[in-house]
Amino acid sequence: MSIRTRTQSAFRPRKSIDQSVLTQNRSLLADIDRRHVLRGALSLGALTLLTGCDVTEEEPVQKVLRTVSAWNDRVQATLFRSGHLAPTFSAAEVVKPPRFNAYYDIEDVKPVDGASWRLELAGRIADKRSWTAQQIYELPTQELIIRHVCVEGWDYIGQWSGPNLRGFLERVGADLTAKYVYFHCADDYTESIDMATALHPQSILATRYAGEIITDPFGYPLRLRTSTKLGYKNAKWVKAIEVTNDFTETFWSKQGFNWFAGI
Amino acid sequence: MHWINAVAIFIMIGSGWKIYNDDVIFGFLHFPDSIVIGKWAQHGLQWHFFGMWIFVLNGLAYLGYGIVSGRFRYKLFPIWPRDVFVTTADALRLHLRHDDLTHYNAVQKVLYLGIILVGLLIVISGLALWKPVQFSELAALFGSFQTIRLVHFLCMSAIVLFLIVHVALALLVPQSLLAMLTGGPLVDDKPPPPTAAASAANATG
Numbered sequence: 272m273s274i275r276t277r278t279q280s281a282f283r284p285r286k287s288i289d290q291s292v293l294t295q296n297r298s299l300l301a302d303i304d305r306r307h308v309l310r311g312a313l314s315l316g317a318l319t320l321l322t323g324c325d326v327t328e329e330e331p332v333q334k335v336l337r338t339v340s341a342w343n344d345r346v347q348a349t350l351f352r353s354g355h356l357a358p359t360f361s362a363a364e365v366v367k368p369p370r371f372n373a374y375y376d377i378e379d380v381k382p383v384d385g386a387s388w389r390l391e392l393a394g395r396i397a398d399k400r401s402w403t404a405q406q407i408y409e410l411p412t413q414e415l416i417i418r419h420v421c422v423e424g425w426d427y428i429g430q431w432s433g434p435n436l437r438g439f440l441e442r443v444g445a446d447l448t449a450k451y452v453y454f455h456c457a458d459d460y461t462e463s464i465d466m467a468t469a470l471h472p473q474s475i476l477a478t479r480y481a482g483e484i485i486t487d488p489f490g491y492p493l494r495l496r497t498s499t500k501l502g503y504k505n506a507k508w509v510k511a512i513e514v515t516n517d518f519t520e521t522f523w524s525k526q527g528f529n530w531f532a533g534i
Numbered sequence: 535m536h537w538i539n540a541v542a543i544f545i546m547i548g549s550g551w552k553i554y555n556d557d558v559i560f561g562f563l564h565f566p567d568s569i570v571i572g573k574w575a576q577h578g579l580q581w582h583f584f585g586m587w588i589f590v591l592n593g594l595a596y597l598g599y600g601i602v603s604g605r606f607r608y609k610l611f612p613i614w615p616r617d618v619f620v621t622t623a624d625a626l627r628l629h630l631r632h633d634d635l636t637h638y639n640a641v642q643k644v645l646y647l648g649i650i651l652v653g654l655l656i657v658i659s660g661l662a663l664w665k666p667v668q669f670s671e672l673a674a675l676f677g678s679f680q681t682i683r684l685v686h687f688l689c690m691s692a693i694v695l696f697l698i699v700h701v702a703l704a705l706l707v708p709q710s711l712l713a714m715l716t717g718g719p720l721v722d723d724k725p726p727p728p729t730a731a732a733s734a735a736n737a738t739g
Contacts, residue, residue, distance in 0.1 A: 325571075325572070325573050325577075327571070327572050327573055327577040327580070327581065328573060328577070335584070336577075336580040336581065336584055337580070339580070339583065339584045339587070340580060340583065340584075343583050350665060350668050351668060352668055355667070355668065355670070357667040357670065358667075358670050358674070418666070418679060420666060420679060421557070422556075422575070422579065423556040423557040423575070424553065424554070424556060424557035424559075424683060425557045426679045426680065498667060499667050499668070523576075526574075526576055527574075527576035527577065527580055528575075528576045528579065529579065529583065533665070533667075533668065534664075534665060534666050534667045534668070
């Protein structure tokens with residue numbers, strides 16, 4: 272069979288090397304065949320054990336990985352389509368109750384007292400008067416039947432309603448050109464989202480789930496629900512909203528989870 | 535490119551197993567901590583979203599080079615079904631011949647082409663997993679979110695199976711490893727006629 276003439280690789284020298292080295296070594300290599308397999312298998316096994324001594328948490332490694340994660344934040348901000356809506360679903364597909372997740376178990380949830388609760392406003396907001404739950408309930412609401420995607424890999428369809436976040440920010444005179452919107456929570460959790468996500472039509476301050484007031488484990492009386500972020504970005508039991516240009520690490524990003532966490 | 539890819543695949547599979555463990559697809563399958571990359575969930579994720587750049591950029595360079603240089607067309611095609619059967623039968627009887635390292639046999643062609651397609655699918659399903667909303671049109675092709683996870687997982691499984699065979703065969707035909715380290719024999723337009731020594735060596739190999 273003849274070999275067709277083809278383009279020579281740019282990475283290979285034009286001039287042929289002496290093939291005799293390969294030819295001479297062939298018989299030798301063929302001879303140690305079995306030992307080779309054995310040795311190869313052993314070193315492969317050793318390679319898998321390498322992961323046992325984990326270098327991930329070492330400072331220089333973390334520095335590289337977190338730099339890449341910060342780069343991924345920027346890539347995700349570029350990929351973000353501000354007018355693009357997440358798929359929505361029918362009420363029949365809604366899972367009731369929603370799935371619980373927090374940095375502690377459901378038994379350890381400390382319910383928020385709705386009567387004394389106030390939503391505080393801070394940062395680049397013109398009208399910083401606090402809001403009672405009742406005042407929030409009186410705002411026009413929007414309903415979203417969207418998919419909740421957890422970073423762990425599970426998902427479910429949820430039906431959330433409450434005032435649109437953009438509408439709320441406009442109402443209180445927030446600086447919509449600021450970079451971040453921070454959410455401070457009753458359980459000392461903090462989360463923040465980029466302004467583009469805050470202004471997305473499917474970002475709401477949810478007060479209801481499947482038509483009923485949200486129950487304690489799921490963020491009563493107020494939580495963030497946005498269709499374009501992983502579950503952990505959707506802060507529950509929100510007690511303060513801050514609009515700012517200053518970046519500070521949030522609960523999970525401090526521990527190495529990706530900050531942007533867009534889906 | 536091959537060895538960069540090997541490192542990337544190693545990172546992607548190890549960290550992927552770590553991520554999988556957080557919410558298993560199959561109740562019976564949980565990857566032991568000793569073979570996953572990353573101690574905590576965030577570390578698995580950090581490695582995965584670091585390795586993806588190496589895997590994708592290196593993969594794009596490889597595909598681009600393979601297509602532009604005509605290497606794929608030349609090396610992987612044509613594939614004749616008859617050759618595939620004959621070579622498979624040979625391989626099963628452990629008659630592996632690499633008289634010419636620069637030539638892939640029919641089974642190699644099928645496997646290499648197949649694994650390139652799996653590589654493409656694992657990136658596409660990965661993209662849909664990462665961005666099911668931004669790329670909702672792409673995600674919709676798969677159906678549900680869990681289907682995307684399953685496809686991504688099955689692609690990984692195919693790559694692991696391929697690797698087992700690939701590494702085992704490379705070890706059985708050690709001269710191919712030598713070639714991989716030295717860059718391989720150069721192919722002239724007309725290959726030199728095999729010498730007597732080469733023929734003898736091949737007969738024993």
